[in-house]
Amino acid sequence: MALDKQQLVEMYRRMCRIRYFEEAVIEIHSSGELIGPAHPYIGEEAVAVGACAALRDTDRIAGNHRSHGHPIAKGGDVNRAMAEILGKSDGYCKGKGGSMHLADFSIGILGESGIVASSVPIATGAALAAKLSKQDFVSLVFFGDGASNQGACHESMNMASLWDLPVIFMCENNGYAITTSYKNSVSVDHVSDRASAYGMPGVLIDGQDAIAVWEATNEAVRRARAGEGPTLIEAMTYRFEDHSLGLDKIRKSEYRTQEEVDEAMTRDPLPIHRSAMINQGFVTATECDEIEATVHTEIEGAVEFARNSPYPQPEDLYEDMWATPV
Amino acid sequence: MATKTYIQAIAEATIEEMERDKSVFTMGEDLRHSVYGATAGLVERFGEDRVLDTPLSENGFFGAALGASLCGMRPIVETVTSFLWVGMDQLISQAAKMRYMFGGQAELPVTFRVRMFYARGASAHHSDRNYPVFMNTPGLKIICPSNAYDAKGLMKTAVRDNDVCLLFEDGIAISSRTEVPDNADLPNGELLVPFGVANIVQPGSDVTIVGIAGGVQHAIDAAKVLEAEGVSAEIIDPRTLVPLDTETILKSVAKTGRLVVVDPAHKMCSAGSEIAAIVAQEGFWDLQAPIQVVASEQINVPYSPALEPLIYPTPEKVVSAIRTVLG
Ligand SMILES: Cc1ncc(C[n+]2csc(CCOP(=O)(O)OP(=O)(O)O)c2C)c(N)n1
Numbered sequence: 072m073a074l075d076k077q078q079l080v081e082m083y084r085r086m087c088r089i090r091y092f093e094e095a096v097i098e099i100h101s102s103g104e105l106i107g108p109a110h111p112y113i114g115e116e117a118v119a120v121g122a123c124a125a126l127r128d129t130d131r132i133a134g135n136h137r138s139h140g141h142p143i144a145k146g147g148d149v150n151r152a153m154a155e156i157l158g159k160s161d162g163y164c165k166g167k168g169g170s171m172h173l174a175d176f177s178i179g180i181l182g183e184s185g186i187v188a189s190s191v192p193i194a195t196g197a198a199l200a201a202k203l204s205k206q207d208f209v210s211l212v213f214f215g216d217g218a219s220n221q222g223a224c225h226e227s228m229n230m231a232s233l234w235d236l237p238v239i240f241m242c243e244n245n246g247y248a249i250t251t252s253y254k255n256s257v258s259v260d261h262v263s264d265r266a267s268a269y270g271m272p273g274v275l276i277d278g279q280d281a282i283a284v285w286e287a288t289n290e291a292v293r294r295a296r297a298g299e300g301p302t303l304i305e306a307m308t309y310r311f312e313d314h315s316l317g318l319d320k321i322r323k324s325e326y327r328t329q330e331e332v333d334e335a336m337t338r339d340p341l342p343i344h345r346s347a348m349i350n351q352g353f354v355t356a357t358e359c360d361e362i363e364a365t366v367h368t369e370i371e372g373a374v375e376f377a378r379n380s381p382y383p384q385p386e387d388l389y390e391d392m393w394a395t396p397v
Numbered sequence: 398m399a400t401k402t403y404i405q406a407i408a409e410a411t412i413e414e415m416e417r418d419k420s421v422f423t424m425g426e427d428l429r430h431s432v433y434g435a436t437a438g439l440v441e442r443f444g445e446d447r448v449l450d451t452p453l454s455e456n457g458f459f460g461a462a463l464g465a466s467l468c469g470m471r472p473i474v475e476t477v478t479s480f481l482w483v484g485m486d487q488l489i490s491q492a493a494k495m496r497y498m499f500g501g502q503a504e505l506p507v508t509f510r511v512r513m514f515y516a517r518g519a520s521a522h523h524s525d526r527n528y529p530v531f532m533n534t535p536g537l538k539i540i541c542p543s544n545a546y547d548a549k550g551l552m553k554t555a556v557r558d559n560d561v562c563l564l565f566e567d568g569i570a571i572s573s574r575t576e577v578p579d580n581a582d583l584p585n586g587e588l589l590v591p592f593g594v595a596n597i598v599q600p601g602s603d604v605t606i607v608g609i610a611g612g613v614q615h616a617i618d619a620a621k622v623l624e625a626e627g628v629s630a631e632i633i634d635p636r637t638l639v640p641l642d643t644e645t646i647l648k649s650v651a652k653t654g655r656l657v658v659v660d661p662a663h664k665m666c667s668a669g670s671e672i673a674a675i676v677a678q679e680g681f682w683d684l685q686a687p688i689q690v691v692a693s694e695q696i697n698v699p700y701s702p703a704l705e706p707l708i709y710p711t712p713e714k715v716v717s718a719i720r721t722v723l724g
C-alpha cells in the first residue's frame with residue numbers, strides 16, 4: 072500500500088498547519104498575551120502527521136506536554152485549539168485545560184498530559200477497551216525519550232504485550248528531556264531496543280520523514296487491528312525551539328551546541344515532505360505555495376477566532392467537576 | 398545585612414551543607430542546567446557524583462535516595478509538587494513508614510526540595526499545593542518556608558535532620574527578597590531555624606492570622622489594609638506544619654479571641670482545617686467568633702487567566718474573613 076496524492080497533500084497541509092500554529096503561539100507568547108508554559112512542536116511535525124495519517128477518526132490518540140501538533144495532526148480544529156491556549160470559552164476544554172491539555176474526544180483525541188508518561192497507561196487502557204468490547208479501533212500514544220524512563224511506560228508496555236492490546240507506542244526521540252541528553256538518561260542505544268524485552272516489535276525510523284513514519288505506523292496499525300498486539304516505534308526527531316515558552320532562561324543552545332541545532336535544522340520535515348511530493352510528480356511547487364498560503368490564512372483566522380472568543384465566566388468555575396455534582 | 402531571594406537562600410543552604418558534610422549529595426532532573434534555579438554551578442563545584450542528573454523516573458530516584466540514606470548518605474532531592482504523585486509509592490509506603498515498621502532501625506536523612514508552582518497559568522497538572530496530603534501521612538516532616546531567611550535556615554536544619562523532610566518552596570515567594578544575614582555576622586557562624594517554632598511576623602491584639610507559605614504575604618497585605626481602620630492583627634507563620642507549633646497559635650488566640658487561617662492548599666482537609674480543628678478543640682473558650690479558613694476552592698486548578706486567580710486566597714479574601722470574625 073502506498074499513499075496517494077490526496078493523502079500526501081493532506082499530510083503536507085497538516086504539517087504546515089502545525090508549523091504555523093506553533094509560530095503563532097510563539098508570537099502570542101512573546102507579546103505577553105499568554106503567561107503559562109507552552110511547548111513548541113516545531114521540527115517534529117512529521118511524527119504526528121505521519122502517525123495520524125495511518126489512523127481513522129475512531130482510533131484514539133493520547134499525548135504529552137508537547138501536544139499542540141498531535142491533535143492538529145489527528146484532524147483537530149485549530150480555532151478551538153488556539154482558543155484553548157488563550158484560555159477562552161470556545162476552547163476545546165472551555166479554557167480549563169490550556170496548552171498542555173488539548174483534547175477532542177469526538178475524534179479520538181483522549182487528551183494530553185503535563186505529567187510526563189502519564190498518558191501511556193491511558194492509551195493502553197483505551198486499547199484494552201477496544202479488545203474487551205470487540206471494537207476495531209486502535210490507540211496510539213505519543214511520548215518522549217525522557218518519558219520512556221518512567222515506570223508507567225515500562226508497565227504499560229508489558230501489559231500491552233501480555234494482553235496483545237491494539238496499541239502503538241510512538242516514542243518521539245528528540246534527544247533531550249528539557250536539558251538532559253538521551254545518552255545521560257537512557258541505558259540503551261535506542262528506546263526501540265527495549266521492545267524485545269517486552270516481546271513486541273521495536274521499529275527505529277527517521278522521524279523527519281512523514282512518509283517513513285506513516286509506513287511504520289501503518290504496519291503497526293495493521294498488526295494491532297489483526298489482534299497481533301502492540302508495537303514500539305521510535306521516531307528520531309529534533310526539537311528546533313526551546314523546550315518551553317515561558318522557561319526562556321534555558322535557551323535551546325545552552326545544553327546543545329549551536330552546530331548540533333543548525334545541523335538538525337537542515338532536516339526540516341516540511342521541505343523534506345514537500346520535495347518528496349514534487350519529486351514524485353504529485354504536485355508542483357506552485358501548488359505547494361498555494362497550500363502554504365491557505366494554511367497561513369487559516370491560522371490567522373484561528374488567532375482572530377481565539378482573540379474574539381470570550382473568557383469563561385466566574386460561574387463556570389464549578390462546571391465540569393463532577394458527573395453528579397456533590 | 399544583605400537581602401537575598403528565596404532561591405538564592407536555598408542555593409546557599411545547599412552549598413553550605415554539601416561543603417560541611419561529604420555525605421550530602423543532590424539528585425534530581427536537569428540540575429546541571431539549573432532548570433528550577435537553585436542548582437547553578439553545583440556540578441562545577443562538587444562534581445557529577447554529588448550532583449546527579451537523574452532520568453525522568455521519580456518513583457525510581459525518590460526510592461534510590463531513600464535507599465542511599467539508609468546506608469549513610471544524606472540526599473537532597475529536587476522535584477516539583479506535581480511530580481511527587483509519580484513517586485507516591487516510595488514517599489508513602491517507604492519514606493514515611495520504614496523507620497516505624499522496622500522498629501526504629503531505619504534512619505532516613507533525606508530532604509525533598511519540592512517546588513510548588515501555582516498561579517501562573519500552568520493548569521491542573523502543574524499547580525499542586527499538596528503539603529496537606531503529606532501531613533495526613535504520619536512519618537514525614539513538612540516544612541513550608543514563606544521567605545528567604547526561613548528557607549535557608551529551615552533547609553539547613555532539614556539536611557541535618559534524621560527524618561524524611563519535605564520542604565515546599567512556594568512558587569510565588571521564590572523570587573521575593575528578605576534579609577538573610579551573612580554567616581560571619583551570626584553568633585554561631587551559620588543560620589539554622591529550628592522545626593516546630595512558629596514565627597510571630599507581627600504582634601497584634603484584635604485578630605490572629607495564621608499564614609502558610611505564600612499565605613503569609615496575603616496575611617501581611619490584609620493586615621496593612623485593616624491597620625488603617627485601627628485593627629491590630631497578630632500574624633503567625635508556623636514555618637513547619639509537621640511538627641506544628643500549636644502553643645504559639647493557641648497563646649495568640651487566647652489573646653485575640655479570633656482566628657483566620659490563610660492556606661494556599663485546597664480547603665478540604667487542608668493545613669488550615671487542621672489548625673482550625675486544633676484551635677476549636679483546645680482553644681474553644683478563648684474564641685469570640687467562629688474561625689475562618691481562607692483556602693483554595695475545592696476544584697482543580699483551571700487554566701484560563703480569567704478563572705485561575707479566582708480560586709486562590711487573596712489579600713481581599715483575607716480582609717473579608719477578618720471583617721467576618723470581627724463581627
Ligand atoms: C513526572 C514529571 N516529571 C518532570 C516533569 C518536567 N518535565 C516536563 S517536560 C520534561 C521533559 C520531557 O522529555 P521528553 O519525554 O523527552 O519529551 P520532550 O519534551 O523532549 O518532547 C520534563 C522533565 C514533568 N512534567 N512530569
Ligand SMILES: [Mg+2]
Nearest residue numbers: 215216247248
Ligand atoms: Mg525528548
